[in-house]
Amino acid sequence: MSLLTIRNLSLSIHGLQILRNVSMEVAPGRILGVIGESGSGKSITAFSVLQLLPGGASCTGSINLSGKDILSLSEAEMCGLRGRDVGMVFQEPMTALNPLKTIGDQVAETILIHERVSKAEAMVRAADALQRAELPQERFPLSRYPHELSGGQRQRVVIAMAIALKPKLLIADEPTTALDVTTQAQILELLKRLVAEDGMGLMLISHDLAVVADLADDLVIMRQGEVVESGPAKTLFGNLQHPYSRALLEASAHVPERGNETLEQPLLQVRDVVRDYTGHTHGWWGKTTQFRAVDGVSFEIRKGESLGLVGESGCGKSTLTRAILGLEEVQGGEILFDGLPVFTHHHANQIVRRRMQVVFQDPYGSFNPRWRVDRLITEPFHLLSDPPKGAERDAAIAEALESVGLSASDAHKYIHEFSGGQRQRIAIARALIIKPDLIILDEAVSALDVSVRAHVLDLLADLADRFGLTYLFISHDLSVVRSITDRVLVMKAGKIVEQGPTDTVFDRPNHPYTQQLVAAAPVLPAGIL
Amino acid sequence: MLQYFLKRLLSLGLSLVAASVIIFLALEVVPGDPASYMLGLNAQEDTLAALREELGLGGSILERYAAWAGGLLVGDFGTSYTYRTPVAGMIAERLWVSLPLAVYALVLSTLIAFPAGIWAASRRGSHADGAVMGVTQLGIAIPNFWFAMLMVLVFAINLRWFSAGGFPGWDAGFFAAMKALTLPAIALAMPQASILTRVMRSSLLDTLGEDFIRTARAKGLSKGQALWRHAVRNALIPVLTILGLQFSFLLAGAIIIENVFFLPGLGRLVFQSISARDLIVVESVVMLLVFAVIVVNFTVDMAYAWVDPRLRRRR
Amino acid sequence: KSDIVVAMQLEPPHLDPTGAAAGAIDSVLYSNVFEGLTRFGPDGSVNPGLAESWEISEDGKTYTFKLHDGVKFHDGSDLTADDVKFSLDRARADDSQNAQKALFAGIESVEVVDPLTVKVTLKEPNGSFLFNLAWGDAVIVAPESIGDIKSKPVGTGAFKFTDWVQGDRIDLEKNADYWGEPAKLDKVTFKFISDPTAAFAAVMAEDVNAFVGFPAPENLPQFEADARFQVLVGSTEGETILAANNKLPPLDNIKVREAIAHAVDRQAIIDGAMFGYGTPIGTHFAPHNPDYVDLTGSSQYDPDLAKKLLAEAGYADGFTTTLKLPPPSYARRGGEIIAAQLRAVGIETEITNLEWAQWLEQVFKGKDFGLTIVSHTEPMDIGIYARPDYYFQYDNADFQKLIADLTAENDPAKRSDLLKQAQETISRDYVNTYLFQLAFPTIADAKIKGLWENQPTQATDLTAVYWED
Amino acid sequence: MSVLFHSRTLLPGAILTLLFTAAALISLVWVPYDTTVLDIANRMKPPSWLQPFGTDQFGRDILSMIMVGARTSIAVALVAVGIGMAVGVPLGLAAAARKGGLMDEIIMRANDLVFAFPSLLIAVMITAVFGASALNAIIAIGIFNIPVFARLTRGAALSLWNREYILAARVAGKGSARISLEHILPNVANLLIVQGTIQFSLGILAEAGLSYVGLGAQPPTASWGRMLADSQTMISLAPHLALFPGLAILLTVLGLNLLGDGLRDSLDPKLRRART
Numbered sequence A: 001m002s003l004l005t006i007r008n009l010s011l012s013i014h015g016l017q018i019l020r021n022v023s024m025e026v027a028p029g030r031i032l033g034v035i036g037e038s039g040s041g042k043s044i045t046a047f048s049v050l051q052l053l054p055g056g057a058s059c060t061g062s063i064n065l066s067g068k069d070i071l072s073l074s075e076a077e078m079c080g081l082r083g084r085d086v087g088m089v090f091q092e093p094m095t096a097l098n099p100l101k102t103i104g105d106q107v108a109e110t111i112l113i114h115e116r117v118s119k120a121e122a123m124v125r126a127a128d129a130l131q132r133a134e135l136p137q138e139r140f141p142l143s144r145y146p147h148e149l150s151g152g153q154r155q156r157v158v159i160a161m162a163i164a165l166k167p168k169l170l171i172a173d174e175p176t177t178a179l180d181v182t183t184q185a186q187i188l189e190l191l192k193r194l195v196a197e198d199g200m201g202l203m204l205i206s207h208d209l210a211v212v213a214d215l216a217d218d219l220v221i222m223r224q225g226e227v228v229e230s231g232p233a234k235t236l237f238g239n240l241q242h243p244y245s246r247a248l249l250e251a252s253a254h255v256p257e258r259g260n261e262t263l264e265q266p267l268l269q270v271r272d273v274v275r276d277y278t279g280h281t282h283g284w285w286g287k288t289t290q291f292r293a294v295d296g297v298s299f300e301i302r303k304g305e306s307l308g309l310v311g312e313s314g315c316g317k318s319t320l321t322r323a324i325l326g327l328e329e330v331q332g333g334e335i336l337f338d339g340l341p342v343f344t345h346h347h348a349n350q351i352v353r354r355r356m357q358v359v360f361q362d363p364y365g366s367f368n369p370r371w372r373v374d375r376l377i378t379e380p381f382h383l384l385s386d387p388p389k390g391a392e393r394d395a396a397i398a399e400a401l402e403s404v405g406l407s408a409s410d411a412h413k414y415i416h417e418f419s420g421g422q423r424q425r426i427a428i429a430r431a432l433i434i435k436p437d438l439i440i441l442d443e444a445v446s447a448l449d450v451s452v453r454a455h456v457l458d459l460l461a462d463l464a465d466r467f468g469l470t471y472l473f474i475s476h477d478l479s480v481v482r483s484i485t486d487r488v489l490v491m492k493a494g495k496i497v498e499q500g501p502t503d504t505v506f507d508r509p510n511h512p513y514t515q516q517l518v519a520a521a522p523v524l525p526a527g528i529l
Numbered sequence B: 001m002l003q004y005f006l007k008r009l010l011s012l013g014l015s016l017v018a019a020s021v022i023i024f025l026a027l028e029v030v031p032g033d034p035a036s037y038m039l040g041l042n043a044q045e046d047t048l049a050a051l052r053e054e055l056g057l058g059g060s061i062l063e064r065y066a067a068w069a070g071g072l073l074v075g076d077f078g079t080s081y082t083y084r085t086p087v088a089g090m091i092a093e094r095l096w097v098s099l100p101l102a103v104y105a106l107v108l109s110t111l112i113a114f115p116a117g118i119w120a121a122s123r124r125g126s127h128a129d130g131a132v133m134g135v136t137q138l139g140i141a142i143p144n145f146w147f148a149m150l151m152v153l154v155f156a157i158n159l160r161w162f163s164a165g166g167f168p169g170w171d172a173g174f175f176a177a178m179k180a181l182t183l184p185a186i187a188l189a190m191p192q193a194s195i196l197t198r199v200m201r202s203s204l205l206d207t208l209g210e211d212f213i214r215t216a217r218a219k220g221l222s223k224g225q226a227l228w229r230h231a232v233r234n235a236l237i238p239v240l241t242i243l244g245l246q247f248s249f250l251l252a253g254a255i256i257i258e259n260v261f262f263l264p265g266l267g268r269l270v271f272q273s274i275s276a277r278d279l280i281v282v283e284s285v286v287m288l289l290v291f292a293v294i295v296v297n298f299t300v301d302m303a304y305a306w307v308d309p310r311l312r313r314r315r
Numbered sequence C: 001k002s003d004i005v006v007a008m009q010l011e012p013p014h015l016d017p018t019g020a021a022a023g024a025i026d027s028v029l030y031s032n033v034f035e036g037l038t039r040f041g042p043d044g045s046v047n048p049g050l051a052e053s054w055e056i057s058e059d060g061k062t063y064t065f066k067l068h069d070g071v072k073f074h075d076g077s078d079l080t081a082d083d084v085k086f087s088l089d090r091a092r093a094d095d096s097q098n099a100q101k102a103l104f105a106g107i108e109s110v111e112v113v114d115p116l117t118v119k120v121t122l123k124e125p126n127g128s129f130l131f132n133l134a135w136g137d138a139v140i141v142a143p144e145s146i147g148d149i150k151s152k153p154v155g156t157g158a159f160k161f162t163d164w165v166q167g168d169r170i171d172l173e174k175n176a177d178y179w180g181e182p183a184k185l186d187k188v189t190f191k192f193i194s195d196p197t198a199a200f201a202a203v204m205a206e207d208v209n210a211f212v213g214f215p216a217p218e219n220l221p222q223f224e225a226d227a228r229f230q231v232l233v234g235s236t237e238g239e240t241i242l243a244a245n246n247k248l249p250p251l252d253n254i255k256v257r258e259a260i261a262h263a264v265d266r267q268a269i270i271d272g273a274m275f276g277y278g279t280p281i282g283t284h285f286a287p288h289n290p291d292y293v294d295l296t297g298s299s300q301y302d303p304d305l306a307k308k309l310l311a312e313a314g315y316a317d318g319f320t321t322t323l324k325l326p327p328p329s330y331a332r333r334g335g336e337i338i339a340a341q342l343r344a345v346g347i348e349t350e351i352t353n354l355e356w357a358q359w360l361e362q363v364f365k366g367k368d369f370g371l372t373i374v375s376h377t378e379p380m381d382i383g384i385y386a387r388p389d390y391y392f393q394y395d396n397a398d399f400q401k402l403i404a405d406l407t408a409e410n411d412p413a414k415r416s417d418l419l420k421q422a423q424e425t426i427s428r429d430y431v432n433t434y435l436f437q438l439a440f441p442t443i444a445d446a447k448i449k450g451l452w453e454n455q456p457t458q459a460t461d462l463t464a465v466y467w468e469d
Numbered sequence D: 001m002s003v004l005f006h007s008r009t010l011l012p013g014a015i016l017t018l019l020f021t022a023a024a025l026i027s028l029v030w031v032p033y034d035t036t037v038l039d040i041a042n043r044m045k046p047p048s049w050l051q052p053f054g055t056d057q058f059g060r061d062i063l064s065m066i067m068v069g070a071r072t073s074i075a076v077a078l079v080a081v082g083i084g085m086a087v088g089v090p091l092g093l094a095a096a097a098r099k100g101g102l103m104d105e106i107i108m109r110a111n112d113l114v115f116a117f118p119s120l121l122i123a124v125m126i127t128a129v130f131g132a133s134a135l136n137a138i139i140a141i142g143i144f145n146i147p148v149f150a151r152l153t154r155g156a157a158l159s160l161w162n163r164e165y166i167l168a169a170r171v172a173g174k175g176s177a178r179i180s181l182e183h184i185l186p187n188v189a190n191l192l193i194v195q196g197t198i199q200f201s202l203g204i205l206a207e208a209g210l211s212y213v214g215l216g217a218q219p220p221t222a223s224w225g226r227m228l229a230d231s232q233t234m235i236s237l238a239p240h241l242a243l244f245p246g247l248a249i250l251l252t253v254l255g256l257n258l259l260g261d262g263l264r265d266s267l268d269p270k271l272r273r274a275r276t
């Protein structure tokens, strides 16, 4: 008997059709994985179950939760249901908790809302729920405030809140997207254990096939508000019918073809680099704090090479990037580009700068929304003493756009007229326009959907081939790094803990941290392609 | 926290010193001579000189600043040129009108704004919300001295519910005093309440859009419960800022309103003193008001820490 | 009912009538708390005050005053000749802060003859000496209470000072030990309401029983129409003039000043600025004075004549000058009207509104002005035209001689003659444009009797005031 | 044009604002009655067909006075806001560009200091020194606009400085001045326009308040605040004298506020947060 049954759910918001005939089932003790690209309607489906829909939404079809027809319940009845019968965990742990209340209060609130118990008793049970979410009282007392916890710990609090009353159904909407791989693995493990212990049904939503693959019993694949394919995970993976599902799967495991050769000659040498941040706790008068973001890092990039840099969030990757680009001065060590220092006399060396460019993570935030594409991508011309003008400039723009698969006519559009993938191409075009030797890619594909990501990776490989480019490829996603780099550096807390050829490092990690990282990285089960 | 507190205290002290220098220098260049103002058209030059001597108007700028600022430190505000009494006493007496007025207005505006803001936010888009927003638009746009004039016309002259102004003193009894302060407080509070209502509403709406409200709703809290238990306190932070700023506006606004209702408050004292070139009184009152504003803002900063635990330990 | 609340516009800066020019001090204390050897009556006459009688020597230089017996200060001490000597010596001392020190300049010496007799010797005979002694700046104070006089005035009057709530009110109470006719009221409260609207509202709401010197003449008809109130419109010593800087071209040209005098329509100003309250004057003299000469005819409103005079003076196209206005509404409102009237004959004015302190600095002391409007409220002050350094800078040797003669003259008939000549001289020279005599409106509860109607000096003498049942 | 209908407040706001701007502009070439000519005999006449707002205490036509007064109010407020923007925006940009630096600290402390002075007091002090005039009112109001714009600009600029496109510009070798000008300024422009309308309305209120206490524009320049002050004693005699200038202030300020709100909603819904 199934716990949650959604039948032909259609939903529109202010007349705009969002979901079309969505059907799915969650059984007790089983995990339903819901996957699909961004905007495919996964979250809206989840919200429909709780009836926490945005204003102007209207549903048809049926949602049945252990015998109750959700769509016909009153708001008061829904309030009785939420939290008790259905628990929910959201994507963003940093903002999902009220910053002004202690975690104990927030977990106990779930209990107090639904049961007539004393505050003290609720607190005892809250402690219990937190314990089950692996936040033991000894280390994480109830009196903690959310800001005193890390992202992964906050996500555990949210989980504790959701499971405090042992609901029959738990909905987890991208519960790990904002977390590090290692933390992600722990949270997923926790959810899996809770399902097994309590016999809950779990609806696990994700855009990442690999995340869902080794957890889910059943799968639903969504696209543009519709379910394209569903079934038990084991059989479905080996036997995908719908072209979209297949494309999705292929894209997830995509390895671009790469052909360029690496020369022996080093292009970039980083020696014992130290970068300290001096912070002021409050304004200029406040006391200063020293924080070492990069701590004695040394490595080399050879001409034509593609070097990967992996590590958890906050380990110093972006800081290192800024130092290499000459945007910030380092406190120790030196950085040489083709034998020349990137920083001389407290100023960035313009000659060196001309030969490096960068592509950032956020396809939406890396362009000034008020400029047209031509102006955006020619911004690096500022580095040249004699930038091309007139027809020459137009030709350069056309060449850059065409080399990333866009057309010259796109030059006169604004950035909001492009999709995320196209924007990232424009970012690459901007990096290419001054024909640099080195391109640093700081999480350049992390924000893209898998299929788009595959295309961009192909493009990068192709460009490296054609222009003999050297890449420094920064990412927390091991599979991506693996697919596009020759060598890899593993960074932890500002230090390089391991480096070597990519395959060697990933297949036979030496350093315990690397081992942990590799083990935590979600991978698609072997043999399903 | 203690260290943070001390640092803030130091910066507060520096601000006060800077303010005192600015005030002193600004008034230093004010043209006009208190002595000739006091002695009028027929005064003789030797009489003026004698008076100036007695008022302590001689000496270099530096000496006079040191005398004034040094006096402030030990609570000695000097002696008024025209009234010939200690400025501290004069200020203290006026403060007993201005401060209750400002507090009365602040309390009124808070009492109106909080419920109105919460009510409007919880009914976003409804007619009630529209009405509140409309009324607050008017409240902000109305010049408060004009509003005060209209109130005097209606409530004092026509209906004779309130006296048209003046202040009987606290000796006349609490209710008599409060009655005299009521129309001025309403005039002062009206624009402030409107602004505060809008801030409360928009801050609440912002908070209601936060993720943790969704979390709370997912726990089974109704809209109202989520609002009261989770949104209101979070929404309070910007409201506190405005409340702090408003204090300075209330003090400033009081200058005009005290004139409309002829209340013997600090604002009127400043006006009178500046036209009499009783600069020492002006200096001291302005300094006091600036001090009040700085201290209130400091208190607001400290209040954040009370509202927001994130600020408690980190600093 | 034996108490009264009297409102007035200005609050005294402090309570020493001998230490500041502020008329508000006298308005509260004159006659009520402090008395001089002589005193002004409601009609401006000089009457005996603390001096019961006096004798004047043949040469007019020695005055022997006989003091009333049994006069006590409010602190219980007796008034003696020593107090009189102290007061007069203090006023004329080198370090004196008396705003009218000139009144005492002619005193050679003050001698105590016996406890109730004082002899004052003058350097020169002075026809207005007794008049001078009636001023508020000449009241008798006691040496033992002089230290605190600014906040705790101790006088000999029919009322005793009790309390001062600064910014709001001053309380007086009846002096049971008064030497003369005792006051009829037990308690008097002076309230200070500077804002005209507030003044109107306070009277209407009967928060005050009387308002002396009501600041908004536009409201008087409303009170007149209201049976609850009586409206007294008295005259003052305030000659309101459009003063011209007689040294500043083109105003140094008498034709230009004459043109201005003809360009100004007094009645329009009295109507527009004072709502009809005020008496037109043609010279610097109070119309209620028996020696007044009506010279308004020589400066009739005649814009065409004004234009002609301007053309004769070489300003056919007019000129531009400044018009600096002190705070009172006669000046501010009158200024707007005069500006419009002058514009009509081609004279442009740049209006600057000044506070008193600025006016004193710029206009009175700095003489940095073209035109200004001000009311000269000191009694009998035509003598200012004999001071060439006075702010309007009229310098006429004949006139100065006239005033010198007047001062030395004791014979009433001759004095009268000289005064008339003085009035005619300044009118003929168009020194300033004489606008009107400031009216003094008092609004009071209809049942209050005994208030002064006129203001021969700034005073609110309440000694004779009572409630009629 | 469709922008106008994005928000319910924009259209009424724009109409009211336009109305008063038009009144001010028309008064430059034509007014129903000459306001420089006094007609004492005709004073305080109640509203009539020929003079719909009646006449004032000097017999001037109140409608004409309000039209001319609109000019004063708008000019004073506009220039004051201009001063605030011209000084405040560069300061804010500079402070943001050197966040946490000495420059930032000095600018922000100076801002706090200005904020600590009750604005009217400063106006009183300024006019005590330089005398009352429209120019000094402008300066006084302008000074108080500086920190408003400096803070607003700094706050908005700070969040922009975290954007990756700023980083991209830095990678392209641009200095902070250039980035502030090319990237930050255009992106805070909307915010500034919106705040500008709000400050403009506050400026009109402030001018009225200053003129009311006699510190603003001097006669014969017509000013709404002074019209109110002059009519105050006559309020029970001829309420229309106080009514119309008061309404003029109210409606103009209301119009500008509605316009500001509307612009905010239309230009960028995300800006709604910044509204206080």
Ligand SMILES: Nc1ncnc2c1ncn2[C@@H]1O[C@H](COP(=O)(O)OP(=O)(O)OP(=O)(O)O)[C@@H](O)[C@H]1O
Pocket: A013, A018, A036, A037, A038, A039, A040, A041, A042, A043, A044, A045, A054, A055, A207
């Ligand atoms: N409040 C809303 N108003 C209108 N449309 C909305 C609203 N919320 C979501 N949508 C639309 O509904 C569609 C589905 O959104 P949903 O959030 O369910 O996607 P998702 O699959 O969860 O994507 P993601 O992986 O990015 O979270 C999207 O096209 C989105 O634009």
Ligand SMILES: Nc1ncnc2c1ncn2[C@@H]1O[C@H](COP(=O)(O)OP(=O)(O)OP(=O)(O)O)[C@@H](O)[C@H]1O
Pocket: A277, A278, A279, A291, A293, A311, A312, A313, A314, A315, A316, A317, A318, A319, A320, A476
């Ligand atoms: N401007 C700064 N001032 C102070 N500390 C900083 C600053 N920038 C970064 N840090 C700190 O330096 C550390 C390294 O930051 P960095 O941005 O390099 O991390 P990262 O590895 O790129 O992380 P992510 O994967 O989240 O981008 C972090 O702990 C961060 O908090």
Ligand SMILES: [Mg+2]
Pocket: A042, A043, A044, A173, A174
């Ligand atoms: Mg989603």
Ligand SMILES: [Mg+2]
Pocket: A317, A318, A319
């Ligand atoms: Mg990073």
